[in-house]
Structures are given as structure tokens and as C-alpha cells.
Amino acid sequence: MAEQAGGGPAVRENPVAQSLKYAILLVGAVIVMLPMYLTATLSFKTQAESAKSFFSLPSGLYMGNFAEVVKGKFWIHMANSLTITVVSMLFIMILVPMVSFAISRNFRHRYFKFVFYFILSGIFIPFQVIMLPVLKHMSGLHLLNQAGLILMYIALSLTQGIFLSVGFLKNVPLELDEASTIDGCTVGQTFVRIIYPLMLPIIVTIVTLNCLWIWNDFQLPLILLNRSPNYWTLPLFIYNFKTDYGFDYNKAFAGFFLTMLPIIVLYGFMQRYIIGGLTEGALK
Missing domain, CATH: 1.10.3720.10 (MetI-like)
Structure with a gap:
């Protein structure tokens, strides 16, 4: 049995609970990052490129929108x-x-x-x-x-x-x-x-x-x-x-x-x- 630094037995986390925790964190990260991803990618796309593929990465750094x-x-x-x-x-x-x-x-x-x-x-x-x-x-x-x-x-x-x-x-x-x-x-x-x-x-x-x-x-x-x-x-x-x-x-x-x-x-x-x-x- 694994022991902690203090000498006591280490408490193992339930694998199901650990997987669920990381799944929730992953969903939360996606929810937070998706708006930022869309803001960054759409800023560097032309209208035609956005109409063709809304979620894809831009083919180049188009600066006309910022101008x-x-x-x-x-x-x-x-x-x-x-x-x-x-x-x-x-x-x-x-x-x-x-x-x-x-x-x-x-x-x-x-x-x-x-x-x-x-x-x-x-x-x-x-x-x-x-x-x-x-x-x-x-x-x-x-x-x-x-x-x-x-x-x-x-x-x-x-x-x-x-x-x-x-x-x-x-x-x-x-x-x-x-x-x-x-x-x-x-x-x-x-x-x-x-x-x-x-x-x-x-x-x-x-x-x-x-x-x-x-x-x-x-x-x-x-x-x-x-x-x-x-x-x-x-x-x-x-x-x-x-x-x-x-x-x-x-x-x-x-x-x-x-x-x-x-x-x-x-x-x-x-x-x-x-x-x-x-x-x-x-x-x-």
C-alpha cells in the first residue's frame, strides 16, 4: 500500500470520480475558450472565408477588418x-x-x-x-x-x-x-x-x-x-x-x-x- 510522506496510507481517488472531474474541467475549458477562439479566428478572416468555414482556422492573417x-x-x-x-x-x-x-x-x-x-x-x-x-x-x-x-x-x-x-x-x-x-x-x-x-x-x-x-x-x-x-x-x-x-x-x-x-x-x-x-x- 502506498504511503504518504507523513507515514500514513495514501488515499486513492476513485478512477470514475477522477475521470468525471477531468471531463467536467475539460467541458468548462472548452466553454471558456470557444468564444476567445472564435473572436481570434474570425478577426483574421474575410467574409467569404467565414461563409465557407466558420470554425476553421484562417488561411492567412487578413488585417483588413482591423483597418x-x-x-x-x-x-x-x-x-x-x-x-x-x-x-x-x-x-x-x-x-x-x-x-x-x-x-x-x-x-x-x-x-x-x-x-x-x-x-x-x-x-x-x-x-x-x-x-x-x-x-x-x-x-x-x-x-x-x-x-x-x-x-x-x-x-x-x-x-x-x-x-x-x-x-x-x-x-x-x-x-x-x-x-x-x-x-x-x-x-x-x-x-x-x-x-x-x-x-x-x-x-x-x-x-x-x-x-x-x-x-x-x-x-x-x-x-x-x-x-x-x-x-x-x-x-x-x-x-x-x-x-x-x-x-x-x-x-x-x-x-x-x-x-x-x-x-x-x-x-x-x-x-x-x-x-x-x-x-x-x-x-x-
Whole structure:
């Protein structure tokens, strides 16, 4: 009988259960990869080639679809998405750690505990519930523009971000704060010089998750940026793509490919931090 490293008998997995597990994983991988495969292959095909064989690999790298996509206002919408995402991330990277630090270090006080649970309650409210009030108030404040959209992203990101960051900071010992105070640091200096660098793993996790959300979000831009096509982000551009180009699926998929490429690259660099950051922020 095979033994484990600790000396106990190794537990053999049922072959049927193991085969079923891998079959489920294989089906899941196919479901995830098939849309990406179609997006990549159709982007490099002509209409005639797609009509002949929809699922086959392209015979060559036809770049005409990409040329047609970028010939219009694609770069304007790309700049809109990039501006909204980057500015939102900068504020989130500053505000979420600051608020979380204040709450975690004063959690014994009822006021800070109330603030934490009040912010946390936003997780349980579906966006559809607040959609019409958001539209009404933002219209009254004349914020149906990019600035209003950025403010909404910052506000909506606080719930998840503060939940994860407070959980992370509860494991950072208070002795570090006390030692820095003895050395003559103010609260602000303690946060900037000691706490913020220690929070980088959870900050990277929060930034990655929010980048994925903001870059791909459709609902909020549809509500707040629908006054003019010049305000559109890339998801709105893709949604209205068929109006400009009819139902040319090759050009549409070329637009999909260009839209998702930046965020796929970002996720590829940052994905290793996500699981670790989520685990440290939510479970410790």
C-alpha cells in the first residue's frame, strides 16, 4: 500500500470520480475558450472565408477588418475608456487604503464599526435597485459625463475594496504603528511609509478586479454617457457597432479582439496576485 510522506496510507481517488472531474474541467475549458477562439479566428478572416468555414482556422492573417475598425472613431472611444479607467484607479488606490486604515485601526469604536458595516451593506444592494435614482441625481447635478461616471465607479468600488482591505489590515500588528509613533512619525507618515507598502498585495488585487469591471462595464456608461456618441466607451462602441457596419461579423469580431486585448494583457500580468490577495483580505 502506498504511503504518504507523513507515514500514513495514501488515499486513492476513485478512477470514475477522477475521470468525471477531468471531463467536467475539460467541458468548462472548452466553454471558456470557444468564444476567445472564435473572436481570434474570425478577426483574421474575410467574409467569404467565414461563409465557407466558420470554425476553421484562417488561411492567412487578413488585417483588413482591423483597418476598417480603427478607421472610424475607435481611437476616441479607446481614449475615453482608458481615461475613465486610469483616473478611477488612481482615486481608488488612494481612497480605499486610507479609509480602510482608519476603520481597521479604530474598529473598537462604534462610529467606525457602523461606517464599516454601512459601506459593506452596499454589496447586498443590486445595481438595478439604484439605477433610476442614480440617473435622476446625476442628471440633477449635471454629471451625465465622464466625470460623473468616474465618481460613480469610485463610490461603487468602496464596498468590495474596503471589505478586503480591512480584513487584510487586521493582520498587520498594531505594534508597527506604535513603533513608528515612538520614532516621531505622525499618523499620516505611518500610513504612507509603513502601512501602504505593506498593503501592496491587496491593492494590486483591488486594482486588477476593478480594472476588469470598469473596462468591460456596459450599464453605467449606457446610463451616464448616452447623450453623445463622442462620450462612448468601448463597450458602447461595440454594442452600436452593427449600426455602423451592418452585420459584418468579421469586422465586429475584430472590434471585440481589439477591445479585450489590453485587459487580457493586464490580467495576464496581474492574475497571480488575485487569489492570494482575495484570500488574505477575506479569510485571515
